Amino acid sequence: GGPFTTEEAEEFITKPFMREAVExxxxxxxxxxxxxxxxxxxxFQHYVEASLR
Incomplete structure (x- = not known):
């Protein structure tokens, strides 16, 4: 968590999934x-049970 360092941000923007991750x-x-x-x-029980079907 928390803000990226400059280095982390520079690496992140090169990722192919960058736009989707931001959205x-x-x-x-x-x-x-x-x-x-x-x-x-x-x-939430109904949702859990439905997802198991």
Whole structure:
């Protein structure tokens, strides 16, 4: 985590997946909501079971 060093940034921009990684990071940042109450684990049971089928 945390900001890249100059060297890390220079290496990162050479990666073939760089644009996709930046887009994913933008979506990840937008999905963060402070003080959001997470549903109990039972709420997710259906999703877990469906993914196992």
């Amino acid at each position: 994913l990071r933008k979506f990840d940042d937008l999905a963060k909501e402070l003080n959001k109450i997470t549903p109990p684990i039972e709420h």
